[in-house]
Structures are given as structure tokens and as C-alpha cells.
Amino acid sequence: MSGLAIEGVSHDHGARRALDAVSLRVAPGQFCALLGPNGAGKSTLFSLLTGLAALQAGRIEIAGHDIARRPRAALTRLGVVFQQAALDPELPVMANLRYAAALHGIGGREAGRRIDAALARVSMAERARERVRDLNGGHRRRAEIARALLHRPSVLLLDEPTVGLDAASRAAITAHVHDLAGQGGLTVLWATHLADEVAPGDQVAVMHRGHILACAVARDIAPEGDLAARFLAMTAEPA
Numbered sequence: 001m002s003g004l005a006i007e008g009v010s011h012d013h014g015a016r017r018a019l020d021a022v023s024l025r026v027a028p029g030q031f032c033a034l035l036g037p038n039g040a041g042k043s044t045l046f047s048l049l050t051g052l053a054a055l056q057a058g059r060i061e062i063a064g065h066d067i068a069r070r071p072r073a074a075l076t077r078l079g080v081v082f083q084q085a086a087l088d089p090e091l092p093v094m095a096n097l098r099y100a101a102a103l104h105g106i107g108g109r110e111a112g113r114r115i116d117a118a119l120a121r122v123s124m125a126e127r128a129r130e131r132v133r134d135l136n137g138g139h140r141r142r143a144e145i146a147r148a149l150l151h152r153p154s155v156l157l158l159d160e161p162t163v164g165l166d167a168a169s170r171a172a173i174t175a176h177v178h179d180l181a182g183q184g185g186l187t188v189l190w191a192t193h194l195a196d197e198v199a200p201g202d203q204v205a206v207m208h209r210g211h212i213l214a215c216a217v218a219r220d221i222a223p224e225g226d227l228a229a230r231f232l233a234m235t236a237e238p239a
């Protein structure tokens with residue numbers, strides 16, 4: 001399948017099991033929230049999806065390419081927005097994106113076209129000439145998302161992309177990325193510990209202590225509509 005497939009992935013950090021037989025499928029064009037408290041294993045899963053850590057057990061396919069057997073093919077289909085900023089704050093958005101495009105071997109007019117398109121997708125076209133340092137937190141994150149779209153990935157990973165943002169910026173980024181999936185056809189895996197970033201029609205994988213506890217449409221996990229309360233109940237630690 002051309003979305004994202006994770007099958008039976010287990011991972012140990014020394015004696016500590018961080019992931020235990022994790023399986024998850026995200027269909028093409030679907031937005032999936034990976035919802036887990038601190039220590040659930042989200043970062044470990046992301047490091048496997050991005051090829052930063054080697055798979056110990058199980059299988060990962062990105063847009064139909066097995067990450068262990070065809071890492072290059074798999075990783076070129078993947079866009080990643082890391083928690084840490086990937087843009088140079090002293091440079092304008094445009095210069096940052098030209099550099100990022102060059103890293104993908106994209107230059108000249110094609111780079112200009114891709115940058116314009118990527119910025120337009122996150123409503124940032126008018127900020128191309130501003131220095132990253134001068135942008136507010138929400139616009140910085142949107143510029144990071146534009147960077148991740150330059151090579152036209154089919155799967156986009158975002159690792160807690162709203163950390164440190166105010167409520168309005170959080171809502172704007174969440175809406176933009178939902179649009180990238182719904183209208184743009186991107187497959188999105190969005191790691192968060194905030195249930196209010198999930199729309200009722202989103203797929204949600206609830207993760208806790210290295211396990212996927214539930215994977216379904218949000219309104220099926222919390223039929224009364226209170227996903228935050230349901231999430232807390234599912235992941236509550238004994239007092």
C-alpha cells in the first residue's frame with residue numbers, strides 16, 4: 001500500500017523495551033494522530049520511521065517501500081518535521097528553503113516553483129523574505145512544514161509540532177496539516193500528547209508504554225466526544 005505500514009515493530013534501548021509489537025496502518029491521504037503520554041515510545045517509533053535508528057524487529061513500509069530493504073526509496077517518499085527547529089533563524093525563509101531544496105538536488109527555477117508551492121500550502125507565501133528569527137512561533141512551524149514538503153513526499157511525519165505554541169497558532173497549524181491530508185492527499189502521522197488536536201473523523205492510535213492500546217476513528221474511541229478524558233483513563237498510571 002502507498003501510505004504507511006508498521007508491522008510488529010519492537011525496539012529495546014538496552015534492557016528497556018520502548019516498543020512492543022507495534023502495528024499501525026495509515027491509508028493514503030489519511031491524517032493519523034499518534035496520541036501518547038511522555039515515554040509512550042513515540043520518539044523511538046519516529047527514529048525508526050526516519051531511519052535514524054535501525055529496525056530490530058518488525059517491518060516498516062513508507063509509500064510501499066520497505067525501509068530496511070529499500071531505505072533510499074522509502075526515505076525519499078518521507079517528509080519530516082522534527083521537534084527541534086531545522087531552519088537557520090538568521091536567514092530569510094526563502095534562503096532556508098533554497099538550501100533545503102539544494103540538499104534534495106533541486107535548484108534553479110524548479111526550486112523556486114517548489115518553494116512557492118510549499119509556502120502557499122501553509123499560507124506563508126507573503127513571508128518568504130522575512131528572517132526566520134522575526135517570525136512568530138506558529139509561522140516558524142509552518143515554514144518548517146514547507147521545508148518538509150519541498151521534495152513532494154507522500155508521507156509526512158510531525159513530532160509534537162505544536163510544542164510551545166499559543167492556542168491560536170496550535171489551531172492554525174493543526175488545521176493546515178489536516179488540509180494537507182484531506183485536500184492535498186498526503187498521508188500524515190502526527191505525534192502528540194494533546195487530544196484536542198484530534199478531529200472526530202481522524203484516525204487515532206493511542207500509545208502507552210510501547211503498545212498501541214487502540215487504533216480507530218476518534219469518534220469511535222470516544223463516542224461521547226471527550227477524547228481527552230478517554231485518553232487519560234486509558235493511560236492512567238496507578239496512584
Ligand SMILES: Nc1ncnc2c1ncn2[C@@H]1O[C@H](COP(=O)(O)OP(=O)(O)OP(=O)(O)O)[C@@H](O)[C@H]1O
Nearest residue numbers: 013016017018036037038039040041042043044045
Ligand atoms: N536512548 C535511550 N536509552 C534508554 N532508554 C530510552 C532511550 N530513549 C528512550 N528510552 C526509553 O524508552 C521509552 C520510550 O521513550 P520515547 O522517548 O520513545 O517516548 P515518547 O513517547 O517519545 O516520550 P516523550 O514525549 O517524553 O519524548 C521510555 O521509557 C524512555 O525512557
